[in-house]
Amino acid sequence: MKFNAEKDGLYVIAVEYGRGIYSVIEGNKWMFGEKDYIAGFGYAIKESRWICGFAKTYAIVGNHYDGKLAAGLELEIVPEAIRDFRSGEKLKVQLFFRGNPVKGEINVRVNGKHSVIKTDNNGFSEIELAKGVNVISARYVDDMAKIAGICDRRNITTTLTIVAE
Secondary structure, three states, X not given: OOOOOOOOEEEEEEEEEEEEEEEEEHHHEEEEOXXXXXXXXXXXXXXEXXXXXXXEEEEEEOOOOOOOOOOOOOEEEEEOOOOOEXXXXXXXXXXXXXXXXOOOEEEEEEOOEEEEEEOOOOOEEEEEXXXXXXXXXXXXXXXXXXXXXXXXXXXXXXXXXXXXX
C-alpha cells in the first residue's frame, strides 16, 4: 500500500477491524452469530463476544516529525517516542482503554519468538526491540459492553508495529 506524504512529519497509519459476534456453546465451541440467533437453533449459549480490534504503525517522512503519538483508538499502545530504532534498544509503551491507562499484558512477537510483559498499574511497560518487525499487542475484555440478545462482552485487540534495524 502506498500513500503520498504532502510534507515532512509523523504519519500514523491505523486500521479498525471487526470480526463479528461469536457465541460459545456446549463443548466450548465458538459459532459465528449473535446470542439470540444461535439460541434459535436450540443451542444453550454460555456467552457471546463481539470480537474487534485496532492495528497501528507510524511512518516518519523527512528528518523530523511533529505530532502526538496517540491516535485516539479505543484500545491503544502508545510508545514514548518514534524514531529509527536499533536492535537491543528499549522502548517504553503505555496501554490505554478509552483514553485511560490500564493494567494488562503486552505481547511482543518478532522473528518467530513471543514474549509477554506485564504493565504496571498505570499501563507502562518497557520492551526490548529485536531486529526486524516487532509486533506489540494487547487484549482487553470490555465487560460493560453487554447488549441484550446480542453479546455479553467485547474482546478488543490492539497492535503496534515497530521496525528495528
